[in-house]
Amino acid sequence: MTEEEPVGLVRIDDTDLTLARMEDDVRGDTAVGSDGEEIGKVASLYVDEPERRVRLLDVESGGLLGLGAEHRLIPVDAVVSVADRKVVIGRTRAEIAQAPGYDPTLKEIEPLDNLDELYGYYGMTPFWVPGYRYPGYPFR
Template identity: 40%
Template structure:
C-alpha cells in the first residue's frame, strides 16, 4: 500500500524523513493520499492527511501527518501514523488499523520542535502502533 515515487538525482547528506511537499519528488500514479479523510479501525473520522513524510534515502512514504479539528488550518491537532498502519484505502479515504484513542495517545509531534533527524523519534511511533521499528541503514 506504500505509494511509489519518482525522483530526480539528489544527494542525501543526513538522516531525514522530509515532507513530500518540501521535495521535488512526484508520484508515479494517483496514490497521493494528501487531503484524504482518515478514519480509525471502527470507521470513526479522525481528520485528514495534511502531509506525507518521505524517506529521503529510498524515496518511500513512511508516515501520514494527520490534522484534526481546527478551522482553516488554525487550531489543528496534528498526529503521525506510519503507513504500515493503513488497513484500507477507499476513494478519498484512508483507514487505520487502530482506534482514535490510540492515534491521540501517540507520541507528541510538534512540527517546529520535533527532531526529525533522529531515528529514535520516528521509531517511537512504530513502537506506539505495535509495529516493528525501522532500521535506518546508512544514517
C-alpha cells in the same frame, strides 16, 4: 539500510519528489480509525529521499483553517486500506488520539527523534531496522 545508519525524513511538499501515480496521492483524504470514526485529514506525507518511500502520514484534526489543529504522525505500516478518498488506519480513533504528537512546522524528522517511541506505540518495526519489509503503500 542498517539500524546504525537511519535516514532523516522530509515532507514531500518540501521536495521535488512526486508520487509515481498521482491517483495514489492520499493528501487531503479523510483518515478513519478501525472503529469507523473520522480521525482527520491527511495533511502531508513524510518520505525518506534515498529510498523514495513514504514512511509516515501527517494527519491533521480539529482547529479552524489550520489554526489550533492537532497533528499525528502515523506509520504507513498502520494503514489497512485506501479507497474512496478514505485512509483506514488499523487503530481506533481513541488510540490514535493517544499517540505521540509532533510539531508540524518541522520540515525534516530524524528517525531516532521520537520515532522509536512512535513505532513502539503502534507496535510496528521501524523502517530502519534490518529485516523491515515495506507494506506496499498506498494500497489502491
